[in-house]
Amino acid sequence: MLLESPWRTADFRTLFAATALSQLGTNVSYVAVPLIAVAALDASPGQVGALATLSTLAFLLIGLPAGAWVDRMRHRRLLVLADLARALSFASVPLAWWLDALTLGQLYAVVLLNGCASVFFDVASQSTLPQLVGREALVQANAAVVSLQAVSNVAGRGAGGGLVQLLGAPVAVLCAAAGYLASALQLTAIRHKEASPGFRGRSSLRRQVAEGLRHVFGNPELRALASTAALTNLGSQIVNTMLPILFVRELRLSAGVLGLYWAAGGVGLLLGARCARPLARRIGHGRILGLAGAVLAPAGLLVPLIGRGPWLWIAGAGWILAMFKTGMDNVLGVSLRQRMTADDLLGRMNATFRFVLTGALAVGAAVSGLIGELAGVRATLWVGGALLAVSFLPVFLSPVRTRRELPQQQQQAPAPSPVRKAAPQ
Template sequence: MHNDERASSPWRVRDFRTLFTATTLSQLGTNVGYVAVPLVAVAALDASPGQVGALAALSTLAFLLIGLPAGAWVDRMRHRRVLIGADLARAALNASVPIAWWLDALTLGHLCTVVLLTGCATVFFDVGSQSTLPQLVGREALVGANAAVVSLQAVSNIAGRGAGGGLVQFLTAPVAVLFTAVAHLASALRLTAVGTRHQPPAQPRETRLRTQIAEGLRHVLGNAELRALALTAALTNLGVQIVNTMLPLLFVRELGLSASALGLFWAVGGLGVLLGARCARPLAARLGHGRTQVVTGLLLAPAALLVPLIGRGPGLWLAGAGWVLSMARIGTANVLGVSLRQRMTPDALLGRMNATFRFMLTGALAVGAALSGLLGELVGVSATLWVGAAVLAVSVLPLLLSPVRSRRELPQRQPEGSAVTEAART
């Protein structure tokens, strides 16, 4: 490794390494729960397609309800406390599911409440994590740090969802949810080792919350590049969620496959994300940061149209290949897109910028889950998969029509207080 590469490596920062290991634990738990929770509804509570869709929508509804004010709150709070509190809340909520099941008191209403409140905790964890990263590693190390985090998420998809399918099959879905609770608790304990010197910039307490939220919205929606990144990511999430919401019903009920097969299919998607994340930096060095996102979107996003061909035998392999390719594009976009938006945002606006993105992106997940459940009831599981795949195939269009397509390098660090002026100028 050259001296300049070593100097810009996020791994030189002890607090980043601590955050990374805590995030590893949290991601493993989250991905086990991703498989286990809907299967609790399907297998233990005999939920219908509409109820499964509603459950998936509740998991992301919190971003629509509190996503924007959460960004302003995070900008006023110590990030370490936000992350620890969010993990402790998720641990307690998930632990209530197996406890209620063992007491023969688990209901769909209980499960929906747990999912909604867990989503609220995840709002603060996600916004706080993405906001503290630039302060931990510095702006020059952001691409490397984001590549590491996205790679971690991909590996967690592979290991967590694969393990989740196995845990459900051999220990039942409620017991698998207990693993999720333990993982979040371990993450919270690990986060206590993060130093307190990395604090968010001071925010004027007299500023009204509504004014601060509006500043974040103007920064994102008033900038052509940030707006295109948000729209493309929202369309991607919409398509992914429409597909994912129907997969438990397709695998378990229509195809008669095991929970392990479903976990393996989702894990294969994680392999695609990992591949895309690892290729992001070399591709950006050769093609440019913006062009890489557009080219990979045009080449790989249409592979999602193979997913609705899923079935037993060759159809399952073909759908898996399409899922890997479409997820590889998402891995590349996550590394480069998140790095670009962090570099275009001054520290004082990081929480609100991230909250605005999470509001749009996770709001798209909520809409996608609800729409998937509705379409599943009206036109069936297979037709719903085609709708989700079509949305994924065209999701790159906002980037293609924006200035991002010609950007070669990440911008220099934004001076504090310049965000609103820059957004208005674009």
């Protein structure tokens, strides 16, 4: 039986609590790790860019096969193992610091391992959510999760900046590790009985990955959602990678101010997530995605104006508006793609999206470091702001813009076409 509210499901409440703890670890480390590189290891813009690239590179390396693997595995077990891996990797950073043995090489390895674990955690989490709450409760469940992520951005990044300033970066990273460990323990309380993983026939891993790719890129609406989200991530990452250098070295502002600036973006995400459902009911699910993008995305051009005094507030306002759009996109876009995908394709669909979206983060970090080295921090911010400003175009020019209601849920993915041998020439 499908429940009207996901909150009536005990397993959803458990997953939500675990996600809150995991997000705390993610957002504290988001602030603390690059600040360790800049302040303690004297990292250059290129090295900071490499650090950010490696943190998301795993989605390009293993993102696509991870979807097929997730579809073959028990989701709860996978979520617990991913959190334990993240806790152990981050716990090694303060240990090396206190032994006076921390190097950039170790930071590179830690963020790469953390990224690999995050691939499986993110894909498994989004794939198990429809099974826990039912398809009809997906929009409300996704709104709750995106709101949580936004609140975590505010609290976690604000706390991360404060912890670095008050107690030092190693203690902040240790707190991140503790958040992941607590999340793993919480996830063991999920009681949902998962169906035995498996596929019809004996499809190879390559064919299963190809099915996920065809499902996403062969559908004009899913393709547009992926393109818009990729542009948003690309622009955001280009900006975010240079912010620690801008705040600490050029503007001479504290880690706490940087944390608050990032937290302001979390406020925008939260407001966008909370407004998504009522606006979609009033205006239409796809219509509001197109309209909000056209109105809000150009605010990204205010972000490169960041400086001391009033310019900090002006750039902050632009960042909040850009993140408001992202919050709406996350709730409505994720709900749309989940409703358009059968259960046995969810892992591969989510992995394909994560490959594209988080792959854009990896590319954005590398591009940011390169432009920062060659043209400076300000030029980098303008490139990122311009990408944010045009990110709405794929959805605005697609059939998504005319969609009023969510589609009927997909029951089962179509069986793959039989392989035919080519006729002799």
